[in-house]
Amino acid sequence: MFLLSQILKRLIKQGQLTVYDADGKEHFYKGSEPGPSLKIRLHSRKVARKIAIYPKLFLGEAYMEGDLTLDEGDIYDLLDLFTINLGWGSRHPLVNIGDFAYRFYWFFNQFNPKSRSLKNVAHHYDLSDDFYELFLDENRQYSCAYFKAPEDSLELAQLQKMAHIAAKLALKPGQKVLDIGCGWGGMARFLAENANVNVTGITLSKNQLAYAQEKAKQTGLSTKVDYRLTDYRDVKEKFDRIVSVGMFEHVGVPHYAEYFRKVKSILTDDGVALIHTIGTADRPSPTNAWVQKYIFPGGYIPPLSQVMPSIEKAGLYVTDVEVLRLHYAKTLRAWRERFHEKIDTVREIYDDRFCRMWDFYLSASEVSFRNSGLVVFQIQLAKQLEDLPLTRNYITEIEENDLNPARIAAE
Structure with missing residues (x-):
C-alpha cells in the first residue's frame, strides 16, 4: 500500500x-x-x-x-x-x-493479417445477439451518434448520424456503395432505403453477418443490400462511394498505407469515401492495456497526424474533416444507462464478472471522451477535386430535405 x-x-x-x-x-x-x-x-x-x-x-x-x-x-x-x-x-x-515494457508487446500486436483480424473481431462482436439488443438502438448502431440537441434520444441521434454521413457522401440514385465494417447492417439498410442506392456491406463477424442478412429479408431490402463475410483487402470490384464507420480503429498502424491504397483502387474516378473513426487530440500512444486485453484486441486510436500521411501517399484528396467532440460521450452515457437498466438480464446471459467488465469499459470510454482527449473524426476523401460542391451547404440541405431524420423516424 x-x-x-x-x-x-x-x-x-x-x-x-x-x-x-x-x-x-x-x-x-x-x-x-x-x-x-x-x-x-x-x-x-x-x-x-x-x-x-x-x-x-x-x-x-x-x-x-x-x-x-x-x-x-x-x-x-x-x-x-x-x-x-x-x-x-x-x-x-x-x-x-509499466508502459515501457508494454510498448513492445503493443507494437507487434498492431500487425493485423487477415487471420488475426478475423479472430480479433470475433472476440468482441460475436457476443450474444441478446446482449447487444439490450443497450443499442433499434438499428444496432455501435458507434458514435450525432446529437443536434441535448434532448435528442439515442434513436434519433443515431438516425441523425447516418443521415449526416449519407449527406457527406453526396449520393445519387442507383450508385454502388461499399460499407467497410458494416456491423449489423444498419447503415447499409439506411442508405439503400432512403437514398435509393445499392450497398455491399462487408464484415468479419459471423454473428453480425447472419443478423444483417436476416434483417435485410425482413425489411424487403435483400435486392438492394448484399452482406458478405469479407476482408476489405479482398474486395476487387469498383464502387461509386465507400463508407466506413467504426472500423478504422481495427486496421492497425502498419496497415494504414495498404488500407488507403485499397480505398483508392476500388473507388470509381468520381468516387467519394467517408471514414468515421475514433481518434485522439493527443500525440500517438499505445492502446490502453486493459482495453487491448479484454475488449478490443488489435485496436488502436490514432491522431490525425498519424492518418493523414497515408492518405496523402495513396493519392487521395482530403475534401472535408469534421471533429465530433462530446457526441460519443453522450452516446456512451446512453448505452451505460441502458446497460444498468438491464443488468439483471446481462447477468443471466453471462455473470457478475462480465457485468463489471462492461461497466468498467463503458465508464472508462465515456470519461476518456470527456476528460482525456478522445474525439471522433469524419474524414471525407475523393479522387478528384471537382466531384463535390464547393461549399459545405449541401450537407445541411440534404439532411434537412432528402434525408430528414425526424421525417424518417416518423414514417
Whole structure:
C-alpha cells in the first residue's frame, strides 16, 4: 500500500478519495480543488501493489475480479476522479511506469493479417445477439451518434448520424456503395432505403453477418443490400462511394498505407469515401492495456497526424474533416444507462464478472471522451477535386430535405 499511497498523494489535486486497505486501515487523499468524493476498498495487499505498478491494466482487472469495490460512488465516478486529475491524454508519469515494457508487446500486436483480424473481431462482436439488443438502438448502431440537441434520444441521434454521413457522401440514385465494417447492417439498410442506392456491406463477424442478412429479408431490402463475410483487402470490384464507420480503429498502424491504397483502387474516378473513426487530440500512444486485453484486441486510436500521411501517399484528396467532440460521450452515457437498466438480464446471459467488465469499459470510454482527449473524426476523401460542391451547404440541405431524420423516424 505504501507505493500506491505515495502515488495518490501526488495525484489527487481535485476532489477527495478514501481508500480502505486489505487490513481495514483508512487512507485519505484530498486535493486543494473541489471535485468528486469517493470511498474504495482494496481486498488484498497484492492488488494495491499491482495497481501502483501499472494502473492502466490492473485497475480494471481489480474491479472485474471484485478485488476493488466502492463504498461510496461507482466505477464511473472513480474513473472520472482519476482522469480529471491525470489531465490531457492521461499522460501523468505516475501512471505510466509499466508502459515501457508494454510498448513492445503493443507494437507487434498492431500487425493485423487477415487471420488475426478475423479472430480479433470475433472476440468482441460475436457476443450474444441478446446482449447487444439490450443497450443499442433499434438499428444496432455501435458507434458514435450525432446529437443536434441535448434532448435528442439515442434513436434519433443515431438516425441523425447516418443521415449526416449519407449527406457527406453526396449520393445519387442507383450508385454502388461499399460499407467497410458494416456491423449489423444498419447503415447499409439506411442508405439503400432512403437514398435509393445499392450497398455491399462487408464484415468479419459471423454473428453480425447472419443478423444483417436476416434483417435485410425482413425489411424487403435483400435486392438492394448484399452482406458478405469479407476482408476489405479482398474486395476487387469498383464502387461509386465507400463508407466506413467504426472500423478504422481495427486496421492497425502498419496497415494504414495498404488500407488507403485499397480505398483508392476500388473507388470509381468520381468516387467519394467517408471514414468515421475514433481518434485522439493527443500525440500517438499505445492502446490502453486493459482495453487491448479484454475488449478490443488489435485496436488502436490514432491522431490525425498519424492518418493523414497515408492518405496523402495513396493519392487521395482530403475534401472535408469534421471533429465530433462530446457526441460519443453522450452516446456512451446512453448505452451505460441502458446497460444498468438491464443488468439483471446481462447477468443471466453471462455473470457478475462480465457485468463489471462492461461497466468498467463503458465508464472508462465515456470519461476518456470527456476528460482525456478522445474525439471522433469524419474524414471525407475523393479522387478528384471537382466531384463535390464547393461549399459545405449541401450537407445541411440534404439532411434537412432528402434525408430528414425526424421525417424518417416518423414514417
